[in-house]
Amino acid sequence: MVVQTMTKTDTRDVAATVAQIRDLEGRGCEMVRLAVKDLPAAAALKSIRAEVALPLVADIHFDPRVALASIAAGVNKIRLNPSNIRDPAAVRDVAAAAKAAGIPIRVGANLGSMDPNLEPSARAAALADEALHEAALLEEADFHDIVVSVKSSNVREMVEAVRIVASKTDYPLHLGVTEAGPLRQSLIKSSAGMGALLLDGIGDTIRYSISGSPLWEVDAAWTLLTQLDLRVRGARIVSCPTCGRCEVADMLGLVNELERRLGEIHKPVTVALMGCVVNGIGEGKVADVGIACGRNAGILFVRGKPVRNVAPAEFVDALISEANRL
Numbered sequence: 001m002v003v004q005t006m007t008k009t010d011t012r013d014v015a016a017t018v019a020q021i022r023d024l025e026g027r028g029c030e031m032v033r034l035a036v037k038d039l040p041a042a043a044a045l046k047s048i049r050a051e052v053a054l055p056l057v058a059d060i061h062f063d064p065r066v067a068l069a070s071i072a073a074g075v076n077k078i079r080l081n082p083s084n085i086r087d088p089a090a091v092r093d094v095a096a097a098a099k100a101a102g103i104p105i106r107v108g109a110n111l112g113s114m115d116p117n118l119e120p121s122a123r124a125a126a127l128a129d130e131a132l133h134e135a136a137l138l139e140e141a142d143f144h145d146i147v148v149s150v151k152s153s154n155v156r157e158m159v160e161a162v163r164i165v166a167s168k169t170d171y172p173l174h175l176g177v178t179e180a181g182p183l184r185q186s187l188i189k190s191s192a193g194m195g196a197l198l199l200d201g202i203g204d205t206i207r208y209s210i211s212g213s214p215l216w217e218v219d220a221a222w223t224l225l226t227q228l229d230l231r232v233r234g235a236r237i238v239s240c241p242t243c244g245r246c247e248v249a250d251m252l253g254l255v256n257e258l259e260r261r262l263g264e265i266h267k268p269v270t271v272a273l274m275g276c277v278v279n280g281i282g283e284g285k286v287a288d289v290g291i292a293c294g295r296n297a298g299i300l301f302v303r304g305k306p307v308r309n310v311a312p313a314e315f316v317d318a319l320i321s322e323a324n325r326l
């Protein structure tokens with residue numbers, strides 16, 4: 001499962017694009033797609049390629065010359081629909097160049113490009129058919145190193161369409177809810193859609209689409225993979241929502257501080273902070289390290305064993321110190 005995002009800079013601005021890719025790499029991004037809208041953008045790819053190690057995906061519409069220039073610039077994948085190129089000879093040229101370079105081509109269908117008069121009940125199947133048609137055009141050009149994506153901003157449609165494609169082909173699948181909106185909405189839509197598929201073992205690359213920083217997209221992807229136990233990166237926090245039994249003041253402030261400080265730990269560790277002993281002891285025992293809060297002190301658990309009592313002012317310090325030690 002590969003964590004992917006897309007740069008939001010103008011690809012022709014080499015310095016800004018390189019800086020953003022480096023930030024993304026530092027955040028755990030494993031593959032980055034760049035919009036390559038013309039030949040100057042394709043030319044910029046060569047300079048970008050020379051300065052970053054992250055695998056690059058060139059996103060191309062319509063112009064086979066841009067695809068060929070991007071491949072020559074050393075990208076690791078291209079995203080292109082052969083039906084947009086129209087000229088079969090040009091499709092064959094692009095396919096041959098990608099094959100010679102040993103890189104895959106991602107094809108796909110987005111709801112935005114579908115007939116708006118389609119009945120909602122028919123749209124998922126139409127999306128799947130469209131994506132598979134794009135793959136077939138490459139197969140006709142004797143190209144088979146294909147990745148398929150089917151995207152919709154409608155979660156249910158996206159999930160149904162991907163399931164259809166997964167039932168009909170063994171090609172790797174790229175997952176994403178497209179145009180998923182601002183942060184909170186995208187997190188819920190994308191996690192619901194991609195989570196349903198990932199839990200069924202479907203999906204090879206994933207991307208959150210957020211109207212906001214691409215760093216958020218990478219963070220979200222890792223959080224999803226970690227919470228689904230597919231690929232664990234960083235700490236997991238088990239914290240209670242609090243209720244009338246909560247024995248600690250400002251539990252929310254403590255959890256926020258815990259989350260901020262655990263962000264610096266990239267090793268898999270589960271840390272629990274629970275507001276009372278009712279459920280706290282059980283959860284504290286299951287986590288790698290946890291505190292169940294009592295009236296004047298919390299019980300610190302490490303790998304299931306109660307270790308010592310901790311004063312409320314030291315809850316976060318104690319959890320961080322034990323998490324680091326583990």
Ligand code: SF4
Binds near residue numbers: 240242243277279280
């Ligand atoms: S752990 Fe205690 S304080 Fe937290 S929600 Fe459960 S019962 Fe309430």
